[in-house]
Amino acid sequence: MGRPNAGKSTLTNAIIGTKIAITSNKPQTTRHIIRAVLHRPESQLVLVDTPGLHRPRTLLGERLNDLVRATWSEVDVIGLCIPANEPVGRGDRFITGELAELKATVMAVVTKTDLVDKRQLAEQLLAVSKLGEFAEVVPVSAVSGHQVDTLVDVMTGYLPESPQLYPDDMLTEDPEQVLIAEMIREAALEGVRDELPHSIAVVVEEMIPEGQLMKIYADVYVERSSQKAIVLGHQASRLKQVGITARRQIEELLGTRVYLDLHVRVAKEWQRDPNQLRKLGF
Numbered sequence: 001m002g003r004p005n006a007g008k009s010t011l012t013n014a015i016i017g018t019k020i021a022i023t024s025n026k027p028q029t030t031r032h033i034i035r036a037v038l039h040r041p042e043s044q045l046v047l048v049d050t051p052g053l054h055r056p057r058t059l060l061g062e063r064l065n066d067l068v069r070a071t072w073s074e075v076d077v078i079g080l081c082i083p084a085n086e087p088v089g090r091g092d093r094f095i096t097g098e099l100a101e102l103k104a105t106v107m108a109v110v111t112k113t114d115l116v117d118k119r120q121l122a123e124q125l126l127a128v129s130k131l132g133e134f135a136e137v138v139p140v141s142a143v144s145g146h147q148v149d150t151l152v153d154v155m156t157g158y159l160p161e162s163p164q165l166y167p168d169d170m171l172t173e174d175p176e177q178v179l180i181a182e183m184i185r186e187a188a189l190e191g192v193r194d195e196l197p198h199s200i201a202v203v204v205e206e207m208i209p210e211g212q213l214m215k216i217y218a219d220v221y222v223e224r225s226s227q228k229a230i231v232l233g234h235q236a237s238r239l240k241q242v243g244i245t246a247r248r249q250i251e252e253l254l255g256t257r258v259y260l261d262l263h264v265r266v267a268k269e270w271q272r273d274p275n276q277l278r279k280l281g282f
Contacts, residue, residue: 001068002081003091004052005029007111007142011081012036012049014142015152019249020172021049022186024197029189031060031282032182033067035173037166043156044164048075053095058271063282069098077105077158079151084139085115088127096132105158107136109151114141177204180250184218184262187245188231191238196230199223201270201280215259216250221267221280228264239264 002008009021009030020036022029034049048071051064072078078099082092099106108128113121121139129137136154140147172179181202189197201221208215220239222228232239239262247260270276 001050001071001078001095002052003089003095004054006052006081006083008052008081009034009049011109011111011140011142011148012047014145014148015045015047016171018171020174022182024186024189029186029197031064032174032178033071037170037172038152039168040152040156043159044166045152045155045159046165053098054091059274060271060277060282063277072099072102072104075104076160077107077155078102079107079109079155080134081109081111082124082128082131083112083115084110084121084124085112088124088131092131100132105135106132107138107154107158108132108134110137110139111142113139113146114144176254177207179253180204180207180216181218183249183253184220184242184246184260187242187249188220190242190245192230196222196227198271199227200231201267203280213257213259214250214254215261217261218263220262220264221270222264223267223269223271225266228266231264
């Protein structure tokens with residue numbers, strides 16, 4: 001866990017060895033609790049990737065924060081992700097203070113070490129170690145893979161013995177429709193800026209298998225008509241590219257050919273509307 005854009009989802013994917021969580025350089029990309037399963041001969045780790053804990057400006061933000069805090073009681077180890085290339089800030093201190101009240105083992109994970117030199121990394125490790133009483137402080141790069149296995153070894157050392165929770169071939173408990181909606185949203189996030197990334201939501205309305213083809217019908221929601229025009233692009237060119245990008249990933253996920261039908265719809269101020277949030281799965 002950690003503040004927005006701390007590298008949590010990228011690290012989750014690196015640990016599992018395949019894409020489970022969508023990633024973006026936009027803060028607050030993750031909006032759901034993602035449970036990913038790592039299988040080792042001697043252990044099984046269930047990684048819980050959470051949205052970034054932040055100061056909420058909308059009802060959606062409040063609900064995402066509630067989701068994060070609700071997971072704390074169900075885990076044995078918490079890894080607080082702090083980027084190596086950004087100064088320790090007020091958000092990091094706030095989160096550390098909240099975690100200090102918990103019974104779970106808390107370790108600091110210094111992410112994005114590939115973006116700094118050795119001197120900068122040493123300074124950040126010192127700053128993080130002064131932030132709180134962590135069981136461990138582990139530097140890691142999800143991009144290069146440096147220390148990813150070491151991090152897993154360290155986390156495993158703090159886990160209690162228990163029966164195996166998931167079958168060996170299971171990598172996530174998320175339904176296919178949720179994963180597909182996230183892949184479409186990730187494709188829609190590419191190239192957009194300002195407030196638009198926060199205004200995009202995706203709902204998969206229907207999946208129809210037809211022989212070797214899966215037909216998928218999904219709606220992309222935004223909050224204003226002006227945002228709809230941006231997502232569509234000139235003569236729907238941008239939406240077409242979103243569909244091409246998302247379809248490639250979905251075909252890899254499902255192992256079959258995919259027909260993807262996308263429509264852009266306006267749900268006015270949905271981030272602040274409890275009825276709209278419920279409809280969109282929040």
